Amino acid sequence: MRALVFEEFGGPLTVREVPDPTPAPDGVVVTVGATGVCRSDWHAWSGHDPDVVLPHVPGHELAGTVAAVGARVRGWSVGDRVTAPFVCACGTCPPCREGAGQVCLRQTQPGFTHWGSFAEYVALDAADINLVALPEELSTATAAALGCRYATAFRAVTGVGRVAPGEWVLVVGCGGVGLSAVQVAVAVGARVVAVDPSPGARELAAATGAEHVLDSADGFVELAVELTGGGVHVGLDCLGSPATCEASIRALRPRGRHVQVGLLPPAQGRAVVPMELVVARELAVLGSHGMAAADYPAMLSMIAAGRLRPQDLVTRELSLDDAAEALVAVGRTPGIAVITRF
Structure with missing residues (x-):
């Protein structure tokens, strides 16, 4: 697959061919339809996150279609249109059992703990816990902005604040x-x-x-x-x-x-x-640290009702070949940038 890769923190970002991911027994591989360019990706590239191991593919805000399913996954099939929170919870640790998957003790994060979504495909863990079905009327580009920035803001305002x-x-x-x-x-x-x-x-x-x-x-x-x-x-x-x-x-x-x-x-x-x-x-x-998949319905219902319009905040759609420049310059152009061409 094509992916944006860096081999040193703060170093060159290049698009090249890398091996396709395979799903974990409880996970899936998603064909990335869109992925956001977020300041957190900039932190990963800058070396601010101890989970990042080089070489690395960033990207954690994503939406797309299930391409492969692990043997233990029960709720999802190839072709399902999905997104996921950037914190993929395990579903079994004490915070997860309390409904707080966003602070899971065994969490994985695409673009941080493993290769992320600045690529044609991305692997996501514990699919039955973490995947969120996308409404037909929600565009893939808009859905990609939900996984970190919009969902994080929603919970920070309504749940924590x-x-x-x-x-x-x-x-x-x-x-x-x-x-x-x-x-x-x-x-x-x-x-x-x-x-x-x-x-x-x-x-x-x-x-x-x-x-x-x-x-x-x-x-x-x-x-x-x-x-x-x-x-x-x-x-x-x-x-x-x-x-x-x-x-x-x-x-x-x-x-x-x-x-x-x-x-x-x-x-x-x-x-x-x-x-x-x-x-x-x-x-x-x-x-406030993201939002668990189980909390998405309240946000999605407000979007469906027109009370929230995340699509208004997506100001740029880019290609993967534009991603390096956008990541280095994150924050300099107002609004949310989303990669939609791979």
């Missing part, structure tokens, strides 16, 4: 996950302040429903507190940097909730958490 109608939500970083968070928060009735240094990203955030859009260079914490009458109820750091994490916490009103969505690899420095504010204001500092 527990955003309620009328609450103020601060979204720091309006890349793919941040724009998704804006859209989801607006859909559940929240009022959104979105922050990003890029004028194009701020424009998209406003078009997606943000009530205020702020430049991150303008001392946005104080301005966000002023605009929201004393601070936001929920802050989401959707970029993942020490500065944006701390800023989200400082923008909270008493008893507010900070949700860390963007990755914070130690190589980029440790965040300073102002614990004096956490105590004095009784703040909650929470993490």
